[in-house]
Amino acid sequence: MAPRAAAKQTETDTTGVVPDLETLIGYNMKRAYVAIQKDFRAALGEGGLSPRTFSALSLVVAHPNISQSSLARMLGIERSGLVAIIDELERRNLLTRSVVPNDRRIQALVATPDGQLAYHDTLATVQAHEDRLLADLSASDKDTLMKLLKKIRLTDREST
Amino acid sequence: MAPRAAAKQTETDTTGVVPDLETLIGYNMKRAYVAIQKDFRAALGEGGLSPRTFSALSLVVAHPNISQSSLARMLGIERSGLVAIIDELERRNLLTRSVVPNDRRIQALVATPDGQLAYHDTLATVQAHEDRLLADLSASDKDTLMKLLKKIRLTDREST
DNA sequence: TATTGTTATACTCTATAACTATA
DNA sequence: TATAGTTATAGAGTATAACAATA
Numbered sequence A, B: 001m002a003p004r005a006a007a008k009q010t011e012t013d014t015t016g017v018v019p020d021l022e023t024l025i026g027y028n029m030k031r032a033y034v035a036i037q038k039d040f041r042a043a044l045g046e047g048g049l050s051p052r053t054f055s056a057l058s059l060v061v062a063h064p065n066i067s068q069s070s071l072a073r074m075l076g077i078e079r080s081g082l083v084a085i086i087d088e089l090e091r092r093n094l095l096t097r098s099v100v101p102n103d104r105r106i107q108a109l110v111a112t113p114d115g116q117l118a119y120h121d122t123l124a125t126v127q128a129h130e131d132r133l134l135a136d137l138s139a140s141d142k143d144t145l146m147k148l149l150k151k152i153r154l155t156d157r158e159s160t
Numbered sequence C: 001t002a003t004t005g006t007t008a009t010a011c012t013c014t015a016t017a018a019c020t021a022t023a
Numbered sequence D: 001t002a003t004a005g006t007t008a009t010a011g012a013g014t015a016t017a018a019c020a021a022t023a
Helices: A025-044 A051-062 A068-075 A079-091 A113-133 A139-155 B025-044 B051-062 B068-075 B079-091 B113-133 B139-155
Strands: A095-099 A107-111 B095-099 B107-111
Touching: A025 A051, A025 A113, A025 B025, A025 B051, A025 B113, A025 B139, A051 A068, A051 A079, A051 A107, A051 A113, A051 B025, A068 A079, A068 A107, A079 A095, A107 A113, A113 B025, A139 B025, A139 B139, B025 B051, B025 B113, B051 B068, B051 B079, B051 B107, B051 B113, B068 B079, B068 B107, B079 B095, B107 B113
Parallel strands: none
Antiparallel strands: A095 A107, B095 B107
C-alpha cells in the first residue's frame, strides 16, 4: 500500500532512510520514557527513591489514611506488587501502616513527619530534573504534552 | 515555597485534590507508555511479536546486513541483551545470521522472505492499534506528540 | 461470599562482567 | 589492544494464584 524504497541486498544502506519504526508513537514513547526514567534515577542518586516508590509516597502524602488496595488501584498496579513498595517506605521510616478501628482488614497508610519532609525534598529534586531534561520544551509544549499523555493514559480504561 | 493545601489527618480526603504526581511529565509518560504497550501486546495476540522483537525486526528490514552491535546501538540497549531477541527471530525463521567475508567477527543480519512478510503484516497491525488507541488525538496532536517525544528522547544523548 | 493484605512464584526486560574469536 | 558476539548472572518491575483474617 504505502510506497517503499527498494531494499539493497548488498551492504547496510542507511542512506537517508526513515525506518517505519521512527514513525510509531509507541516506539518513540518508549525511548522518551526510558530517557526520563534514567535521568530521574540519576537525579535522585544511589540511595534515592525509585520512581515507583516516589509515586507511592506522593499519593500517601496526598491521601492520608489511604488503604493499600486503593493506592494500588490509583497507581494502576496489583495489590500484591504494592507490598514490597510499602515495605521499603516503612523500613525507611517514611510512612506507617496503622490500624483502622472500624475495619480490621485495612491498614491505613500515613506518611511520618520524616516522610513528609523527604517527600517534599524529593519532589523539588524531581521537578528540577524535569525542568532540566525538558528545558528545550516551551511551557506550552509541556502543557500540550501533559494533556496528550493523560488522554492516552485514560483511553486504556483506568480502574480508579 | 509553593502554596500547598492543608492536609487533614482524619480520613482519606480525596476531595478535589490534584496530587503533585499528576503534574509530573515522568509519571504521566509512564502511564501512557504502559497503556500503549499493553494495547500493542493485545493487538498482536498470544503468539505475536513483543514490542522489542518487532522493533529489532523493523530495523533489520530497514538496514539489511546490519551487525548486532550496530543494531543494539540503534535500539539503545546492550549487545548482550540483543542476543535473546535475535535468537527468537532466528528461531521463528524471520531472519538469519549470515557470515561476512571480510570480518569473521560479524554476523550480518538479514530478514528472510518470511520475515519480510511477517514484518509488513505486523506493521499494519501495529499501525491499526495506534490508530485505534490514539483515535481521540487529531493528526496535528499526533504530529506534535511525536516531535516532543523525539526531542525528549534525544536530550538524553543517543549513542547512535 | 467478598475484600484486604500477604506470600510464593514466574516472567519480561535490562545491565554488568567476563569469556572467545577475531581484527 | 580493541571489537563482535556470547554466556552467566543479577536486579528491577510486574502479574497470577492462592491463602488467612476479616467483613
